[in-house]
Structures are given as structure tokens and as C-alpha cells.
Amino acid sequence: MTAIDPVTLAVLKGRLEQIADEMDATLYRSAFNPIIAEARDACHGLYHAKTGDTLVQGTKGLPIFVGAMAFAVKAVIAKVEREGGLEPGDTFLFNDPYSGGTHLNDFRLVRPVFRNGKLFCWLASVGHWLDIGGNVPGGYNPKATESFQEGVRFPPVKLFSAGRLNQDIVDILAANTRVPTSNWGDLNGQLNALDLGERRFTALLDEYGDATVDAAFAAFSDRAEALMRAAIRALPDGRYSFADVLDNDGIVDEPLTIALDLTIAGDQMSLDFSRSSAPAQGPINISHATTVAACYVALKHVFTEVPANAGCLRPITFTVPETTLLGAGAPKPMAGYTETILRLIGVVLGALASADPERATAAPFGTINALSLAGHRPDGSRWVMFSFFGGGLGGNPETDGLSHANNPISTATIPPVEILEAAYPVVFTQWALRPDSAGAGAHRGGLGAVYEIETLTDADVFLLGERGKVAPFGVKGGRPAALNRFAWQTPEGWASPPMVSKVTDVRIRAGERVRLETPGGGGFGLPAERSLDALNRDLRLGYVTPEAAARDYDLTTGETR
Known part of the structure; x- marks a missing residue:
């Protein structure tokens, strides 16, 4: 050579x-x-x-x-x-x-x-x-x-x-x-x-x-x-386990588990997902290829110095049985793969944090909230708006989580409201940070967001999201964030989906609205250890309401916050 x-x-x-x-x-x-x-x-x-x-x-x-x-x-x-x-x-x-x-x-x-x-x-x-x-x-x-x-x-x-x-x-x-x-x-x-x-x-x-x-x-x-082997070698040998759940698969209203047993031995690492749930009826399955790719993203978040090529995966083995929703085959549905890989990435990060607690961070909001609106313009042409939306990242040892951020799977940007309104017959009547959505902690999570969208034509509504039942978790005493919420207008008032985070077969009329409230990130550390200055700033900016401050933070000292 x-x-x-x-x-x-x-x-x-x-x-x-x-x-x-x-x-x-x-x-x-x-x-x-x-x-x-x-x-x-x-x-x-x-x-x-x-x-x-x-x-x-x-x-x-x-x-x-x-x-x-x-x-x-x-x-x-x-x-x-x-x-x-x-x-x-x-x-x-x-x-x-x-x-x-x-x-x-x-x-x-x-x-x-x-x-x-x-x-x-x-x-x-x-x-x-x-x-x-x-x-x-x-x-x-x-x-x-x-x-x-x-x-x-x-x-x-x-x-x-x-x-x-x-x-x-x-x-x-x-x-x-x-x-x-x-x-x-x-x-x-x-x-x-x-x-x-x-x-x-x-x-x-x-x-x-x-x-x-x-x-x-x-x-x-x-x-x-070489860099990946050195990074693995710096971690203590052992077996580390972590698990999290998805709300449901959109068909059966039961949680599904993503479980990982991570083993470190010298300069080699193995990731075993055998304890994860069986393939789902609904569209939250992923293939072996997607599972490996998601693990790569998680590892890149931790080992940032390792270049993005196939060499970094040589010291790593994957066990992804076809009997799990992470190794599903045809014709299992996979449209909502993004929701599953977000939970999977969190599980890998959680297991690595068990091996090295200094790397622990609270959970991010954990859903892209894939929202589709579709209808016909006055000239008869078809329009289809698809977008994803931001939320809060988890608190970490150094600082609060980012607010209205994108998910850890991507460098993608949230499409600007001006572009969406120009491209489709919709008007965003609200696009704002969501108060009290962050998990409380010494370093709180980032805030989620509120999006309210009015359609200018009749429209069909579809949502494939998550975190409607199981909130983004906090770590080291931090609190969980707020849950994901979605609703749409009807002649009788606002309605919410039976499956909480997944919607289909809904039609709204011109002038009616849908409303999405995304989760924040989990909190890091005990809320009682948050500084007075930081809490006062949150109250002043409206990130935390007085009611939430009284509930989630230690106000027994008599200090004015």
C-alpha cells in the first residue's frame, strides 16, 4: 500500500x-x-x-x-x-x-x-x-x-x-x-x-x-x-444495563420496552438488545440496519473525537434478534422509526452513563412528533404538509438543557414558520416556548414548545409521536419533564387522541386548529440545589410559573425567589 x-x-x-x-x-x-x-x-x-x-x-x-x-x-x-x-x-x-x-x-x-x-x-x-x-x-x-x-x-x-x-x-x-x-x-x-x-x-x-x-x-x-478502541479501553470492564419504553405502537395501547445489556471487555464493546419487546403490530419497528445506525449516533455523542467512518464500529458487536422490534423484517411497518431510534439512543447513552457516571445527562424530549396535514387548495390541487417539531434537551452536569432544540438523531433544522406558511395553506397562530415543560433540577431541562396551526382549507390530520405517557426522565434526583400533548378543534371543543401520541382519521374544517405541546428535557440534580439566581431568572422570563416553582423547588427557606 x-x-x-x-x-x-x-x-x-x-x-x-x-x-x-x-x-x-x-x-x-x-x-x-x-x-x-x-x-x-x-x-x-x-x-x-x-x-x-x-x-x-x-x-x-x-x-x-x-x-x-x-x-x-x-x-x-x-x-x-x-x-x-x-x-x-x-x-x-x-x-x-x-x-x-x-x-x-x-x-x-x-x-x-x-x-x-x-x-x-x-x-x-x-x-x-x-x-x-x-x-x-x-x-x-x-x-x-x-x-x-x-x-x-x-x-x-x-x-x-x-x-x-x-x-x-x-x-x-x-x-x-x-x-x-x-x-x-x-x-x-x-x-x-x-x-x-x-x-x-x-x-x-x-x-x-x-x-x-x-x-x-x-x-x-x-x-x-484505534481511537474507538482507546475510548472503550478507558471505561471500566463490566456489564451495564438500561431500558426505556415507548407509549404504544398505535394499534395496541400497551408500552413496549427497549432494553440493552452493554458489555465492555478491554478495547471491545458488545451491545445486546435481546431483552427488547417483540416486533410490534404498528409502525414503530426498525430493521437491524437502523438499529446499528442509531447506536452509531449514540456513540458519536459520547466519543466525539472518533471520526465518522466504518472503522469506529470494528471493536463493537451487535446482537439484534429478529424476534425484537429492533430487528424486524418485512412486511412489518416502519414509518415511525424515528420514535424508536430516539428511545434506543437514550438507552445506549443510559448504559454508557452507568459505566461512566460523569457522562450522565437527563433525557431529551424524545419525539419528532411527525405531523402531517393534507387537503386540497381552491384550484383543486393537492397539498401535503409534513413537519417535525422541537422540544427540550436534558439537563447535564454543566448547565441547563437547550430549549426548543432538535433531537439528538439529527443536525436537521426545524422548518421556519415563514417557509411553512408560504408553502402550504396554514397559519401558525402560536409558536412559543411551553412554560413548566422542563424537568426541574439543579440544572433543569430545556423547555418544549407550543405550536398551534390553523388550516385555511379542510384538512386531514395525522400524528405519529411519543412521550405522551412516559415522560423524559431526570437523573441524579432531577424531575421528569412534561408529557407530550396533542389536540384538535371540533364543533364541540378540543379533542385528544385515544392513543395519546398517535392520531389518524381526523378531519378539521377550514379555520379550525390543531395544537401540539412538546415535552421539555429531564432535570439534572436535585431541584433544591438550583441557584436562587437561576430560579428567579426562570420566573422572570416565564419559563417556570410561581405554582410550578412552589411545587418543584424548595421554597421552605423563606427566601424571595
């Missing part, structure tokens, strides 16, 4: 990450739907020619896709090994969550990069498309019992063969969505990103040489492995 000096290695790392970042930026600028263009629910990277392992990711893409995209590339490689016929100019499309992870809305495009007639690596793009058919506009069907009710499912298929578009696939895509123009724009945005990435990467190979870049790829992975 070609020797490579540290300076060249550092330069190549920056150049390669910049290529992925440019691919991200290209898609953000050209996508039609706000979930990609504004919320940045997308990712790009470079992958190993033979294994499909992650070589390089950008700094802007959605973290959950970092691990999941490798499984997508592996699925394409498996198809090529079975069927052959790979050549320059091919581009594969698919959205199968069972082999590629996440859910049906996330469409992957995978393209080979050839040098001198030989496959050198793969480029890949993923983006969340607004609607892909199924029973519910937007794809988040809280009542789905199999994937056929969630949308159209594509195994890896050639969208381009030797540079020639397969129009039949485009026609099938257009026929299976309520918003074909939006999906067409997103597809072309991803193709533009791949085109740019291929040009930039080819120029880099021409500049540095194939052997040098290949050696850099190997060095990146080896360094990530």
Missing part, C-alpha cells in the same frame, strides 16, 4: 469531507420539499467498492444516515454480485428499509465511480421525499400494520443504465405519490448532487493519484478504529 504522510492525510480528509458537504448543499438548494431544502433531512458520502463500508461523510448530513447508508450500498453490491452488469453511468434507486434502514420515505441513489475500467468506490445520496403513496399523506401512518399501507417499496433498481434514464421507473414513482412534482424535484436534486460529487472526486483522484487516495481511505478507517 502507498505510504502517506500526515499532512497529505489531513488535507485529503478535509477535501473529501468538502466534497460530501458540497453534495449536501447542492441538494438543499435544488430540492422542492422543505423537509430537505429547509430541514436538511438528507445525507451524502463515499463508500468502499467491495464492502460498502462508510469511507467519508460530510459534516452537514443527517447523522442517522451515516450508518444506515452503508447498508444501502451493501444492498446494491449484493444485487450486482447476483446479477452482474455494472458499468460507468449506472445509478441505483431504492427505499427498502429492511435492507437499507430507516423508512420508505428515505430514497437512496447509489452510483459507482470507475477508474481505468475498474470500480474504485461508490457515491450515495439519501433524501426524505414528501409522499410515496400509502394510506396516509406523508407516509407516517399511525395505524399501519404492514409496509404496504405506508407506501411503495423499491428494492435496488437501475434508474440509469450506462447513463441512460429508465423512464419506466420515473413513471412508476410519479404514479405512486400525491405530490409528483415535489418528488421529481427532489430526485433531480439528488442526481445533481451525485453529478457534482463525481466531478469533484474525479478531479481529486487526478490531482493526488488513485493509490494515494485509496491509502488515505484505509488510514481514515484504521485511525477511527
Whole structure:
């Protein structure tokens, strides 16, 4: 293998990450739907020619896709090994969550990069498309019992063969969505990103040489492995367990458990999820690929110095039985995968905190609250608004949790109210922090938010959320945060869902509203240990009401707060 000096290695790392970042930026600028263009629910990277392992990711893409995209590339490689016929100019499309992870809305495009007639690596793009058919506009069907009710499912298929578009696939895509123009724009945005990435990467190979870049790829992975082994070795050997629950699956109103037994032995770690609940009837199942990707996100939160490539997973083994909701197979529904991975990430962080209590933080709000509103404009055209919403992060040893933050699975941004109102016939009549939503503590959690939305046309309402029954927990004596709450207007008044955090088959009239109140984060440390200045500030700003302060904090000293 070609020797490579540290300076060249550092330069190549920056150049390669910049290529992925440019691919991200290209898609953000050209996508039609706000979930990609504004919320940045997308990712790009470079992958190993033979294994499909992650070589390089950008700094802007959605973290959950970092691990999941490798499984997508592996699925394409498996198809090529079975069927052959790979050549320059091919581009594969698919959205199968069972082999590629996440859910049906996330469409992957995978393209080979050839040098001198030989496959050198793969480029890949993923983006969340607004609607892909199924029973519910937007794809988040809280009542789905199999994937056929969630949308159209594509195994890896050639969208381009030797540079020639397969129009039949485009026609099938257009026929299976309520918003074909939006999906067409997103597809072309991803193709533009791949085109740019291929040009930039080819120029880099021409500049540095194939052997040098290949050696850099190997060095990146080896360094990530070494750093991860060192991080694991710094933790005490032992077995550490943690568990948390989901409200329900939208079908059966019973909690489901995500349980982890984490074992550390020297420089190796194993994560065993065998004690988790069986696959669910409703759409909160996830595949093995998604579970591994979510664990990667959790580990990255803790071991921030370890680079984002496949090398960091070499010291780690995963036990994810198909008999659990974390290793479910077809045709189990997976639209609400985001709710499950949020709980899974919290469980991994909880187990690691047991191994190293100094890393303990309280739970974040723990739900994306996937809200879909859909109707028809006066001209008869269909509109589908999908968005996710913020909440509070958990208190930690250093400070209070962030308020109105996004979830720890993503770098995505919450779409701005101005963009949503411009794109859809809706008006946000309230968008504010939610008082008393944070878990009390020496360092309280961040605050959740209140969103009240009025529709300007009749609209169908769908919500797939969580934390409506089991609140985000506090640690070291901190209190839990407020529960998630959702309601909608009816002629008789406000109504709430029987399943608490999941809604379907609801229709509101023009001028009526829906209201979402998201949880805050859990508290860290005893509330009685919160400083007077901090509590007074919370009272002055309206973050905590006097009633909540009297209930949750120690006011027996007679001090004026």
C-alpha cells in the first residue's frame, strides 16, 4: 500500500469531507420539499467498492444516515454480485428499509465511480421525499400494520443504465405519490448532487493519484478504529444495563420496552438488545440496519473525537434478534422509526452513563412528533404538509438543557414558520416556548414548545409521536419533564387522541386548529440545589410559573425567589 504522510492525510480528509458537504448543499438548494431544502433531512458520502463500508461523510448530513447508508450500498453490491452488469453511468434507486434502514420515505441513489475500467468506490445520496403513496399523506401512518399501507417499496433498481434514464421507473414513482412534482424535484436534486460529487472526486483522484487516495481511505478507517478502541479501553470492564419504553405502537395501547445489556471487555464493546419487546403490530419497528445506525449516533455523542467512518464500529458487536422490534423484517411497518431510534439512543447513552457516571445527562424530549396535514387548495390541487417539531434537551452536569432544540438523531433544522406558511395553506397562530415543560433540577431541562396551526382549507390530520405517557426522565434526583400533548378543534371543543401520541382519521374544517405541546428535557440534580439566581431568572422570563416553582423547588427557606 502507498505510504502517506500526515499532512497529505489531513488535507485529503478535509477535501473529501468538502466534497460530501458540497453534495449536501447542492441538494438543499435544488430540492422542492422543505423537509430537505429547509430541514436538511438528507445525507451524502463515499463508500468502499467491495464492502460498502462508510469511507467519508460530510459534516452537514443527517447523522442517522451515516450508518444506515452503508447498508444501502451493501444492498446494491449484493444485487450486482447476483446479477452482474455494472458499468460507468449506472445509478441505483431504492427505499427498502429492511435492507437499507430507516423508512420508505428515505430514497437512496447509489452510483459507482470507475477508474481505468475498474470500480474504485461508490457515491450515495439519501433524501426524505414528501409522499410515496400509502394510506396516509406523508407516509407516517399511525395505524399501519404492514409496509404496504405506508407506501411503495423499491428494492435496488437501475434508474440509469450506462447513463441512460429508465423512464419506466420515473413513471412508476410519479404514479405512486400525491405530490409528483415535489418528488421529481427532489430526485433531480439528488442526481445533481451525485453529478457534482463525481466531478469533484474525479478531479481529486487526478490531482493526488488513485493509490494515494485509496491509502488515505484505509488510514481514515484504521485511525477511527484505534481511537474507538482507546475510548472503550478507558471505561471500566463490566456489564451495564438500561431500558426505556415507548407509549404504544398505535394499534395496541400497551408500552413496549427497549432494553440493552452493554458489555465492555478491554478495547471491545458488545451491545445486546435481546431483552427488547417483540416486533410490534404498528409502525414503530426498525430493521437491524437502523438499529446499528442509531447506536452509531449514540456513540458519536459520547466519543466525539472518533471520526465518522466504518472503522469506529470494528471493536463493537451487535446482537439484534429478529424476534425484537429492533430487528424486524418485512412486511412489518416502519414509518415511525424515528420514535424508536430516539428511545434506543437514550438507552445506549443510559448504559454508557452507568459505566461512566460523569457522562450522565437527563433525557431529551424524545419525539419528532411527525405531523402531517393534507387537503386540497381552491384550484383543486393537492397539498401535503409534513413537519417535525422541537422540544427540550436534558439537563447535564454543566448547565441547563437547550430549549426548543432538535433531537439528538439529527443536525436537521426545524422548518421556519415563514417557509411553512408560504408553502402550504396554514397559519401558525402560536409558536412559543411551553412554560413548566422542563424537568426541574439543579440544572433543569430545556423547555418544549407550543405550536398551534390553523388550516385555511379542510384538512386531514395525522400524528405519529411519543412521550405522551412516559415522560423524559431526570437523573441524579432531577424531575421528569412534561408529557407530550396533542389536540384538535371540533364543533364541540378540543379533542385528544385515544392513543395519546398517535392520531389518524381526523378531519378539521377550514379555520379550525390543531395544537401540539412538546415535552421539555429531564432535570439534572436535585431541584433544591438550583441557584436562587437561576430560579428567579426562570420566573422572570416565564419559563417556570410561581405554582410550578412552589411545587418543584424548595421554597421552605423563606427566601424571595
